[in-house]
Amino acid sequence: MDPYLLRKLNRERAARRAVIHLTDLGDGRDRVICEGDPVAGPLGEAVAAAFRSGKSGIAEADGRTFFLNVHLPPARIVVIGAVHISQALAQMAKIAGFDIAVIDPRTAFATEERFAGIDLVADWPEDVLKGRPLDAYTALVAVTHDPKIDDVPLSQALSADCFYIGALGSRKTHARRVERLTALGHTEAEIGRISAPIGLDIGAASPAEIAVAILGDIIQHLRRRALRGTAA
Amino acid sequence: MNETADDVLDPLAIAERWMDDGRMVALATVVETWGSAPRPVGSHLVIDGEGNFHGSVSGGCVEGAVISEAMDVISDGEPRMLEFGVADETAWRVGLSCGGRIRVYVERVG
Structure with missing residues (x-):
């Protein structure tokens, strides 16, 4: 493996971009392919399939045998709202192996004491997300049900094609939210991707139970997601 | 983003650090x-x-054997394909007790 390729591979992984390390097992020659890089022919089809499935493996193409090692960014959860549900969700998400961040501009909610050991940012989501943009490997959970706080990140999550987008609120609250997101230029199909009411329908009542429902919903979307077309 | 245990133990990140150290x-x-x-x-x-x-x-189960092959790969620069499994003659010494089989590709960095 070329040292330059190893650096490139690590750089792409650190930047949360999907990447494949492709090795010709016949002659040992290798290359790094970023998602969206053009690869022609049967090998291109194998590369596209590997990006979609996230599964590494051997592929035969043009009479040669290749190994494709697929590196998809690890899934992470961004929560808008440092509320009671988020306190439970943050702990559970860590146990389940997710990287999680909680964002809330309301300093009364976003306190170190309530979120000890959690990546917590007491600032407006639109400012925070500039430095760490949402992507297709991120789940966005909006639980303030305050449009001033939730709407911008929800809109950005739709544009970024987050693998899960959930928003807390009654059907009435959500109907008004749909109107606002439509006014922002989102299509009905895009807005239909939002899980609202949020979480799996397990009759969750307490904040901790709602956190279980949300986490279960996120895992279901992650593991059973339809194979993506070429992600943006 | 916080650095997690995964980052610290990530083999590809370690490979790059070792390479930078001249190893x-x-x-x-x-x-x-x-x-x-x-x-x-x-x-x-x-x-x-x-x-x-x-x-x-x-x-x-087989790391020991892979490491000794890796020494040869480092010295001659030639990649190797190794196979381990219960069907292998060496299975009783270096095999997978779980009954599976694996192929491992070993290459030099640089």
Whole structure:
């Protein structure tokens, strides 16, 4: 493996971009392919399939045998709202192996004491997300049900094609939210991707139970997601 | 983003750090598995010229053999494909007790 390729591979992984390390097992020659890089022919089809499935493996193409090692960014959860549900969700998400961040501009909610050991940012989501943009490997959970706080990140999550987008609120609250997101230029199909009411329908009542429902919903979307077309 | 244990123990990140330290480095990768294999396809073991290693290609069953092959790869630069499994004659010494089979590709970095 070329040292330059190893650096490139690590750089792409650190930047949360999907990447494949492709090795010709016949002659040992290798290359790094970023998602969206053009690869022609049967090998291109194998590369596209590997990006979609996230599964590494051997592929035969043009009479040669290749190994494709697929590196998809690890899934992470961004929560808008440092509320009671988020306190439970943050702990559970860590146990389940997710990287999680909680964002809330309301300093009364976003306190170190309530979120000890959690990546917590007491600032407006639109400012925070500039430095760490949402992507297709991120789940966005909006639980303030305050449009001033939730709407911008929800809109950005739709544009970024987050693998899960959930928003807390009654059907009435959500109907008004749909109107606002439509006014922002989102299509009905895009807005239909939002899980609202949020979480799996397990009759969750307490904040901790709602956190279980949300986490279960996120895992279901992650593991059973339809194979993506070429992600943006 | 917080640095997690995964970042610290990530074999590819370690390979780059070792390379920057001027160490000779080989990378072993699980490229194929059959049956119940302990580590999935794509798993890495990184080895330096002194036999130090990080990561895993099995649950510890065949690492010793991979490391000794990696020493040869580091010295001659030729990649090698290794296969381990119960059907192998060496299975009783270095095999997978789980009954699976794996192929491991070992290459030099640089």
